[in-house]
Amino acid sequence: MTISQADGAGTSRHRLEVAHLSKTFGPARVLRDVQLSVAPGELHGLVGQNGCGKSTLVKILTGVYTPDPGGSITVDGRRLRTPVQPAEQREVGVSVVHQNLGLVDDHTVWENVRLGRYQARGPFRKINSRAEREAVAAVLARLGRAIDVNVPAGTLTAEDRATIAIARAMQDHRPGGGLIIFDESTRALGKSARGRFFELVRSLTDGGASVLLISHQLEEIVQATDRVTVLRDGQVVETGIPTRDTDEAGLTRLMLGRHLVTHSRVDSHAQDDAAATVRGLSVGQVRGLDLTVRRGEIVGLTGLMGCGYEEVAEALGGARRAGSGELAVGTRTLSLSGRRASTEHFVRAGVGYVPERRLDEGLAAEMTLAENMTLPRIRSKGSRLRTGSAWQAEEAATMIAKLDIKPPNPDAPVGTLSGGNQQKVVLAKWLAGRPNLLVLREPTQAVDVGARHDIIDAIREAAKDGCGVLIASIDAADLAVLCDRVLVFRNGEVTSELSGELDQDNIIHATFGVPQEKRWVG
Amino acid sequence: MDAARQEQRDVPSAPSPAKPGPGFDVRHVASRYAVIGVWAIMILVYALAEPGVFMTRSNFISIFTGQYALVFMTMALLCTIIVGEFVDLSVPSVFGIAATVLPVLVTNHHWGVWPAAIVAVIGAIACGAVNGLLVVVLGVNTIVVTLGMGTLLTGLALWMSNLNVVVLQPSSFEKIGTFTIGGLYISFYYGIILVLGFAYVLAYTPLGRHMRFVGASREVSRLSGVRVNRIRFGSYVAAAAISGIGAVITVATLGSYNAESSNSYLLPVFAAVFLGTAIIQPGRFNPIGTWIAVYFLYTGILGLEDLGLQQWVSDVFYGGVLVVAVTISTLLRRHRSS
Numbered sequence: 011m012t013i014s015q016a017d018g019a020g021t022s023r024h025r026l027e028v029a030h031l032s033k034t035f036g037p038a039r040v041l042r043d044v045q046l047s048v049a050p051g052e053l054h055g056l057v058g059q060n061g062c063g064k065s066t067l068v069k070i071l072t073g074v075y076t077p078d079p080g081g082s083i084t085v086d087g088r089r090l091r092t093p094v095q096p097a098e099q100r101e102v103g104v105s106v107v108h109q110n111l112g113l114v115d116d117h118t119v120w121e122n123v124r125l126g127r128y129q130a131r132g133p134f135r136k137i138n139s140r141a142e143r144e145a146v147a148a149v150l151a152r153l154g155r156a157i158d159v160n161v162p163a164g165t166l167t168a169e170d171r172a173t174i175a176i177a178r179a180m181q182d183h184r185p186g187g188g189l190i191i192f193d194e195s196t197r198a199l200g201k202s203a204r205g206r207f208f209e210l211v212r213s214l215t216d217g218g219a220s221v222l223l224i225s226h227q228l229e230e231i232v233q234a235t236d237r238v239t240v241l242r243d244g245q246v247v248e249t250g251i252p253t254r255d256t257d258e259a260g261l262t263r264l265m266l267g268r269h270l271v272t273h274s275r276v277d278s279h280a281q282d283d284a285a286a287t288v289r290g291l292s293v294g295q296v297r298g299l300d301l302t303v304r305r306g307e308i309v310g311l312t313g314l315m316g317c318g319y320e321e322v323a324e325a326l327g328g329a330r331r332a333g334s335g336e337l338a339v340g341t342r343t344l345s346l347s348g349r350r351a352s353t354e355h356f357v358r359a360g361v362g363y364v365p366e367r368r369l370d371e372g373l374a375a376e377m378t379l380a381e382n383m384t385l386p387r388i389r390s391k392g393s394r395l396r397t398g399s400a401w402q403a404e405e406a407a408t409m410i411a412k413l414d415i416k417p418p419n420p421d422a423p424v425g426t427l428s429g430g431n432q433q434k435v436v437l438a439k440w441l442a443g444r445p446n447l448l449v450l451r452e453p454t455q456a457v458d459v460g461a462r463h464d465i466i467d468a469i470r471e472a473a474k475d476g477c478g479v480l481i482a483s484i485d486a487a488d489l490a491v492l493c494d495r496v497l498v499f500r501n502g503e504v505t506s507e508l509s510g511e512l513d514q515d516n517i518i519h520a521t522f523g524v525p526q527e528k529r530w531v532g
Numbered sequence: 533m534d535a536a537r538q539e540q541r542d543v544p545s546a547p548s549p550a551k552p553g554p555g556f557d558v559r560h561v562a563s564r565y566a567v568i569g570v571w572a573i574m575i576l577v578y579a580l581a582e583p584g585v586f587m588t589r590s591n592f593i594s595i596f597t598g599q600y601a602l603v604f605m606t607m608a609l610l611c612t613i614i615v616g617e618f619v620d621l622s623v624p625s626v627f628g629i630a631a632t633v634l635p636v637l638v639t640n641h642h643w644g645v646w647p648a649a650i651v652a653v654i655g656a657i658a659c660g661a662v663n664g665l666l667v668v669v670l671g672v673n674t675i676v677v678t679l680g681m682g683t684l685l686t687g688l689a690l691w692m693s694n695l696n697v698v699v700l701q702p703s704s705f706e707k708i709g710t711f712t713i714g715g716l717y718i719s720f721y722y723g724i725i726l727v728l729g730f731a732y733v734l735a736y737t738p739l740g741r742h743m744r745f746v747g748a749s750r751e752v753s754r755l756s757g758v759r760v761n762r763i764r765f766g767s768y769v770a771a772a773a774i775s776g777i778g779a780v781i782t783v784a785t786l787g788s789y790n791a792e793s794s795n796s797y798l799l800p801v802f803a804a805v806f807l808g809t810a811i812i813q814p815g816r817f818n819p820i821g822t823w824i825a826v827y828f829l830y831t832g833i834l835g836l837e838d839l840g841l842q843q844w845v846s847d848v849f850y851g852g853v854l855v856v857a858v859t860i861s862t863l864l865r866r867h868r869s870s
Contacts, residue, residue, distance in 0.1 A: 329755055357757030371755055374748035385745055385756045389738040396736055439756070 024084070025050045025220040026104070026189050031081035033066055033244075040066050041244045044081075048189065048220045053211065055231040055253065056224045058241035059265055059430070059458035064224050067241070068193050072106050073099060085189065103188030105179040107195045111171055112178075115164030120146040122163045123178045149181045153210060169203040173210060186218030193224050208234045226458060228258040240264040262459050276470060278494045279306035284338075285478025286326075286361075286447040291335030291346055294321035295502025299335070303447065303478035308469070310489040311482040312521055313499030320366075320451065322499075323482035327363030327449035328356030329371075337361075340446045357386050362440025366451040368429075372436035375425030379415070380406035382424050383439045409438035412471075414464050430461025437465060441472055448472055449480045454488050466492060486517040496520075563814045563864065567807065567821075571828045578835035585838050589715070595834060597716050599826050600785070601627070603723035604778025605801045606808075606822045607730055608771040613805060614734070614817050615767045616747035617674055622663060622682035623801060625689070626772050628794025630656040630779035632689040635698035635789055645705045653776035659685060660772020664765040682798075689791035699788040709785030719785045723823070726774070730819040743767070747817075803850045804829055807857035815864035829853060 026048040033041040041063045048054045058064050069075045071083065073094035083090045085102040099105075113122050120139070123146045131138045146159045155173050157166070163174060172195065179190045192211075199207055208230070215221055225231055231238055232253060239249040240261060247264050284302050291299040296318040303309050311319040325332040325346050335346035342359040356363070365371035373382050384391075384402045392398045406420035413434040415427075424435055433453070440448060453469065454462040469492060473479050483489055489496050495509035498520040506520045578586040585591070605623050612620040630652040637648035659681065666677045700706075711718040734740035745753040746763050754760045783789050807829065808822030809815060829850065836845045 327755075352759065353754055354757040354759055363755060365755060370749075371751050374745055374752050376748050377745065381741065381745075385741070385753075385758070388741045392738045394738065397738055397741060 023050075024048065025052070025086060025187075026222070027082075027084040028067075028071075029082045029084070031067070031070065031083070032078040033063075033070060033075060034078055039244060041070075041077075044241075044244075044246050046239050046246065046249055048222055050187075050220055051215050051218050052237065053215050053221045053223060053235045054250075055235035055238035056222055056241065057226075057228065057231055057238060057261055057265060059460050062241040062265075062458075063244040064241055065193070066244075068106065068191060068224065070094070071104065071191065086187070100182050103183040104191070105182070105188070106191045106193055107172075107175045107179050109194045109197060111175040111195060113163040113171055113174060116162050118160050118162055119157060119166070119174055120159040122174055123149065123159075123181065125178070127181075145181070146177065149177045152180075152185070153177060154213065155210075167203070168199050169206050172199055172203065172207050176210065176214070180214065180219065183219060189220045189222065190214070191222045191224070194226065196225055196227060196230060204230065228261050228459075231261065232256070232258055265459060278308075279470075279474045279476075280494050281305040281307075281476065285476070286337060286339040286480075288326065288346075289336045289338070291322065291325060291332055291337075293325040293330070293332035293335070293346075294318050296322055296499070297502060299504070301497075303480060305476045305478055306473045307495075308473050308479040308481065308493045310493035310496035310517075311480060311499065312484060312486070312489060312496060312517065314521060317499045318502040319482050319497070319499040323449050323451050323480060326361070326447070326480060327365070327451075328353040328361055329363055329365065358390070360443070360446035362386075362443065362445035362448045364436050364440060364448070364450040364453055366455070368432050368436050369425075372439070373424045373432055376423055378421050379410075379424050379427070379435055380420035382435055383409060383420075383442060386439060387443050405442045409442050412441075413438055413468055430457035433457050434461060434464060434468075437468055441468060444475065445472075445477055447478045447480070449482070451482045452485065453481060453483065454485060455483075462488075484521075486514045486521070489517055490514045563810075564812055567811045567828060568824065571824070571831065574828075574832060574835065578831075578838070582835070582838050586835055591834065591838070593715055595827060595830055596720055599830050600717070600719040600723045601778060601782045602797065602800055602804065602826050602830075603727065603823060604774055604781070605797055606804045606826060607726055607819060608774040608778070609801050609805050610730065610808075610817055610819060610822060611767045611771040611774065614747050615743050615764055616750065617667065617764060617767065619675065619802070620663070620678045620768070620771060621675065621798065622659070622678040622685065623771060623775055624794045624797035625682035625685035626656050626659045627775040627779045627782075627797070628789075628791055629659065629685045629689045630776040631783050631789040631794075632693050632698065632791045634780060634783050635700045636692050638700055639698055645700070645703060649705075649780045652780055653773065656772045656776025656779065657769055658772075660769045660775075661765075663772070664768035667768065668761050668764045686791070686794055689794065693789075693791045695792070697788050697790040700783060702787065706784050706787060709781050709783075717785055719781050722781055727819045727823040734819065739763075799847070799850045799854060800826075800829065803854040803857060806861055807853055809861035810857060810864065815861065825857075 024047045026046070028044055028046040031041060031044040032039065044063075044067060046056075046067075056064060056067075066075065070077045070092075071094065073096060076093040077083075081092075083092065083094065085104060088102055090098055090102065094104075114125070120143045124142045128137045129141060130136060143159050150157055150159070150173070153173060153176065155170070157170050157173060163171060166174065175195065176190065180188060182188075183190075196204055196207065211221055211223075211234070223231065223235060235253050237250045238253055238256065238261065240247040240251070242265060281304055283305055285305040285307070286303045288299060288301040291301070299322060301309075311322055313319045321330065321332075324330040325335070326337060328344075331349075332346040337344045337346055340360045342355075344355055344359055353363075369375055380402055383406055387405075388397055391401050403420070409415070410418045410420065415431050415434050415438070417427075424432060427435065433455075437450075437453065448469075450469070454465055457465065466488070469479060469481075481489065481492060490512045493512060495507060496512060496517055497504045498506045498508065498517070508516060508520060575586075605627055608623045608627070609620055633655055634645075634648050634652040637643040637651060638645050643651075663677060663681055666672045667674050709717060709719045713721060732740075734744065742753065742758045742763055745756070745758060746760050750760050779789075804825040805817065805822050807825035808819075809817055811821030811824050812818055813821060832853075833846045833849050836849065837843075
């Protein structure tokens with residue numbers, strides 16, 4: 011103990027120093043001897059696959075978990091007691107901005123920023139709202155942003171919301187000090203807001219604050235950070251690599267520990283006959299859409315958020331009722347607008363739907379992996395009196411092997427899996443039924459590189475088996491490697507259709523560029 | 533008392549010989565069977581504290597013949613609670629109205645006993661259908677609907693019975709409840725058949741799997757092709773049907789029914805159902821665990837009453853167990869999902 015404290019005093023040139031940190035949950039060692047240091051004024055990246063221990067590390071740094079004995083966390087030379095106490099954490103200036111930014115939308119900016127710090131005055135313990143507002147305005151001034159502190163947080167742009175979250179995180183830091191941990195916070199930002207976000211973060215580090223940025227977006231790690239640390243299976247693979255000496259491929263290799271086969275386009279598996287035919291679909295802004303997906307064809311739907319492609323996917327997946335339209339799939343024709351067009355009919359016709367929010371719409375967290383996977387077929391493959399266990403076990407084992415789902419335990423509650431593995435289970439749930447049409451929304455969102463690879467392979471294989479695939483996504487990289495053609499939506503209309511050799515850039519250009527002649531048609 | 537304390541020390545240490553094995557398994561077994569262990573300890577303590585009173589055949593029969601009504605009502609509540617409908621407060625009242633209609637029709641209106649029994653069950657099912665209509669189809673708050681419905685039905689039952697205990701004339705009809713096998717009324721075995729049947733449906737049939745998923749997440753179930761509203765509505769109807777049939781069997785066994793007693797079932801029903809989540813399948817509502825909980829609770833109360841404590845002890849015991857059981861269940865669920 012005394013030795014470590016001496017160590018701590020000797021290394022005070024680090025803002026944050028983590029040494030020999032381990033964490034064990036029951037039989038599982040999720041963090042092993044983690045070392046990490048962040049210098050003052052540094053923007054430090056932390057990357058790793060889902061389930062590598064990143065979130066556990068953050069939870070230890072913020073006092074949610076108690077680390078195993080033997081490790082140390084030192085901030086500016088001061089060794090913190092573990093579990094980390096909120097008061098001490100605030101005193102040394104360590105704060106976190108979480109994934110969803112943690113804002114309460116219908117409360118005002120100042121209420122959000124001061125949450126947990128309200129100063130009550132007088133005999134009735136009334137909040138001194140004027141003082142609170144002034145305090146918030148002062149913090150925003152430090153950030154160089156003018157935002158009205160009296161408007162509800164929900165009315166702000168994504169960029170301003172991020173600013174509010176940062177203001178809350180840094181308000182107790184002394185100028186030129188402190189450490190802000192961004193735990194996947196950029197996910198809550200649109201692509202356009204990210205540039206401004208990083209400018210703001212950079213201005214903080216230029217002022218002497220330190221930042222630990224946790225992100226799945228290797229691109230932004232490479233572009234924005236000074237140094238980067240890579241975690242794999244709870245261990246630090248490399249720490250403090252100067253970012254200028256590495257690139258996305260290099261980081262990917264470190265994260266995976268194996269050379270990833272690069273995603274190159276493969277030949278189309280599209281056949282001549284139709285897997286699904288859509289006639290006259292009207293939903294949301296979209297009016298009268300006709301679309302044919304051939305067997306084995308992968309069709310991408312993209313566009314700006316809210317311009318209609320999401321609703322098209324939801325309607326074709328049976329998740330929402332459209333204004334009008336028909337979907338012919340397999341031997342059946344489904345009405346997309348009828349009162350009786352329940353999702354059940356879509357499932358029977360062989361339509362699989364992978365929703366965007368996997369834990370709200372795709373999986374029941376408390377049920378097991380096998381139960382989740384076999385749910386759509388439990389009635390059709392079982393008899394009324396017996397579900398039958400053999401086919402379920404076989405299906406689960408096949409899909410676990412095919413998608414490399416970890417842990418490979420069909421009886422594990424799905425909620426205990428990492429995000430990437432949960433996404434694989436949602437996909438497996440439908441692929442196991444050999445669908446005629448598979449509709450996916452953001453299939454690789456918030457999954458790690460390894461899981462993305464497995465998911466892309468599985469989608470391709472489904473197409474090879476003759477399934478028609480529709481992918482609704484804003485991820486141009488996914489669409490470019492997977493799709494035979496991509497429909498770009500704008501204001502409810504298909505403004506361009508890209509096919510042949512696709513690349514990320516021309517999809518992005520078609521999405522964000524100004525459409526030429528079709529702008530006001532219809 | 534010393535001996536009792538000795539017992540208490542010995543029994544909880546029972547899992548420790550298994551420690552050399554993986555620690556994980558010990559906890560697993562302990563969490564499944566802890567309540568059964570406590571039950572055994574409780575019986576031992578009572579047996580030692582009240583020699584010659586507690587461990588008697590009549591006491592044993594009293595424990596296992598008395599609780600069939602509660603078994604039916606807990607299974608009815610499980611129907612809706614498993615599909616995620618918290619909480620059907622009308623179960624005891626639906627039971628009560630069926631149990632009142634039957635003797636009133638027979639004794640006051642001179643109906644045949646079988647037609648009256650059928651009307652009682654159909655009436656109960658109709659109440660369940662109204663619950664289902666309001667909650668599932670119209671989306672009215674479950675607690676408001678079932679609390680209102682429960683109070684309304686209890687009031688109707690009191691009116692029909694003129695606030696009296698309605699007695700059924702002795703007839704061969706009683707046999708369906710009082711026929712004795714191995715010293716126990718057949719109504720005890722009906723309860724076992726119902727519990728095992730329910731457990732089978734949940735564990736082995738597509739319907740049971742769908743019910744579990746609807747309880748876990750309506751949206752996930754809907755998007756997987758499960759007819760969510762049909763299952764929710766069906767659960768209200770099934771709950772009412774089970775209550776109605778339980779009521780007919782209860783009247784046959786007792787030969788009478790006091791409409792005022794319905795409300796006294798409410799707390800025991802909830803206590804048993806929630807305590808059941810700590811048994812067999814920790815963190816999950818399950819029929820067999822609930823069945824064990826019913827008899828566990830009654831053993832506790834009977835023992836205390838044998839010790840000379842008054843009637844109030846059942847309120848204290850059921851109320852206390854409900855709070856403890858819900859706490860344990862919450863902790864187990866948190867443990868499961870973490």
